[in-house]
Amino acid sequence: MLYWLMQHNPNLMEGLHDVATGDSRVFLTGRTAAAAVVSFLTAWLMGPIAIRWLKSRFRERIDSASTRLNELHAAKASTPTMGGLFIVSAILISSLLWCDLGNAYVQQAIVLTLGMAVIGGYDDWIKVSTNRRGLTARQKLVAQLVVAGGVSIWLWMVQSERPSGLEVALPITGWAIGLGLFFLPWAVLVIVGSSNGVNLTDGLDGLAGGCLLFSGAAFAALSYVAGHHGMAEYLSVPYMPGAGELSVVFGAMVGSLLGFLWYNCYPAEVFMGDTGSLPLGGLLGLGAMVTRQELLLLVIGGVFVIETLSVILQVTSFRLTGKRLIRCSPLHNHFVLLGEHELKIVVRFWIGSALLAVVAVASLKLR
Secondary structure, three states: OHHHHHHOOHHHHOOOOOOOOOOOOOOHHHHHHHHHHHHHHHHHHHHHHHHHHHHOOOEOOOOOOOHHHHHHOHHHOOOEOOOHHHHHHHHHHHHHHHOOOOOHHHHHHHHHHHHHHHHHHHHHHHHHHOOOOOOOHHHHHHHHHHHHHHHHHHHHHHHOOOOOOOEEEOOOOOOEEEOHHHHHHHHHHHHHHHHHHHHHHOOOOOHHHHHHHHHHHHHHHHHHHHOOHHHHHHOOOOOOOOOOHHHHHHHHHHHHHHHHHHHHOOOOOOOOOHHHHHHHHHHHHHHHHHHOOHHHHHHHOHHHHHHHHHHHHHHHHHHHHOOOOOOOOOHHHHHHHOOOOHHHHHHHHHHHHHHHHHHHHHHHHHO
């Protein structure tokens, strides 16, 4: 809305054309920063009200498959969950204020965020209102595939009009691989995989939120570069007209996570729940698809990748040999059972996520 007012106010816009960033005639850098600040304030101010409301309705039930883990986390029972509600609300409010709502990428981000939040919210609701552990794996996956599939078709229609829109950029080499129609299943895989990777990581106070903070900041930078013709050419990355607007969305994501971590840091007053982890992970996947940096997502989201692989390898090993590779998956639970303090585990994972984000963005200059 504020973007529209700025764009249609001649006095406000006078002289901006020559100094605007990328494709936008309205300051993209300033709007990204403003989106982060507004989103932070929204989440921070909304937090106490949301937590009181969630505490009266949606309290966490400690019921994992590990008896020992349940004992260690017993003190967290009855902590309000579904905190993703005020994370998503902050992102959407800030995006509606500062984004170009006519931009297809922004529209896709909003639809994907809402769709995944509904799936996550229903899953959380089942957990806290019944004795079940949420949706079955098949039910959740089918719902995610429907949402991701719809957004992927829409994205394919937009990307097919871009010169490099259907190519996967290979990190460091500067080479690319054309996908054609294979773009559709690939996009679904990236979005759903990223969504579930974040979901698996959300197991300790502040763990997923802090890692998402660095990953979101990295994709804010990548979106900014991809939408700026000069920067994209200089760094040899695919130029995607309009992609810069996603940096505003990711700015809002970073701000909302900062506001949420105010209440989610150890000891947590509220948990993110699937309501937050599914849409935020999906947004990372969408950012990778738009900027054509899906392989770089494996580096930026390296913590989520490792957590996911730890589950896959653990299950595979147990089914084939009857033996476990680590004490408990995902990986962060292995360290919990080793006796490491939760705060130490979380901060070390944050450090790893920050380093991976820096390495990924720095690798652009190596091309």
